Amino acid sequence: MQMVDHLSQPIQPETKAVMQMIMSIPFVASANLHGGDLVANYPYDASRYGNVQGEYATSPDDNTFKWLALSYADYHADMANPNRMPCRGGDKNFGKEGGITNGAKWYSVRGGMQDFNYLSSNDFEITLELGCDKYTKQSELEKEWNRNKNALINLIWQSHIGIKGFVQDAITLKPLANAFIKVVNVTNGIMSPILHDVTSVQDGDYYRLLTNGDYQVTASLDGYLSSTKLVTVENKHHNEAKIMNFTLQPIILPSNYNKEGKRIAFSNLIAAADLPVF
Known part of the structure; x- marks a missing residue:
């Protein structure tokens, strides 16, 4: 298009x-x-x-x-x-x-x-x-x-309808604007990417309209590890969207050095985990 x-x-x-x-x-x-x-x-x-x-x-x-x-x-x-x-x-x-x-x-x-x-x-x-x-x-x-x-x-x-929530920094807890909210429809086990992202706005809030079904939702932003969650959307008559918040971990490069010139080791990088289900 x-x-x-x-x-x-x-x-x-x-x-x-x-x-x-x-x-x-x-x-x-x-x-x-x-x-x-x-x-x-x-x-x-x-x-x-x-x-x-x-x-x-x-x-x-x-x-x-x-x-x-x-x-x-x-x-x-x-x-x-x-x-x-x-x-x-x-x-x-x-x-x-x-x-x-x-x-x-x-x-x-x-x-x-x-x-x-x-x-x-x-x-x-x-x-x-x-x-x-x-x-x-x-x-x-x-x-x-x-x-x-x-x-x-x-x-x-x-x-x-659909989902809404906030995207924030995992360390500072400050809101993150311009994070991409990517969605894949996984209803009935069939993965169908919805090739239209929305973004979080100034206060870190986002709103993603979706019809009923199962979805894989990913929040991503340059300089941060992406976060992916699964959600089942069941839109009820004249009700609120399902809340799905994201906390993104900043990426800290292991080549950084401290003031004394010693290399900083990072042993606490987050390992891949099972997707949380909401």
């Missing part, structure tokens, strides 16, 4: 401001709201091979994005209703597909916001098409709020 490299030039000040906000504030999950159809759209928006439509562009977190999209569609008044009419004659009836769609499968958009957020930050964003009218009349706003309220609240709760 090519990175988001097809932004319109020159980049407008408003676009730059949003990009800076996305990359400076550690968002976990988000949605951008559109009108013109009724569907929850998830990444990737851009097709891999340049097809205008009909090409499913799978992200490494495809299962999680489908979870997020369904969490909105299922709680909307009729987004997931298979018996509803499409917005216009000849349009696709997304209700028959659970009210969700992969962006590129619908139609390809390069340089879109949800792809940018996912590829450039820790944020998982979906696009919500909230109705057939592109611009809702003021008189219809209260009705639309009531149709979407439960879905919006439920989507916000999804920022708590």
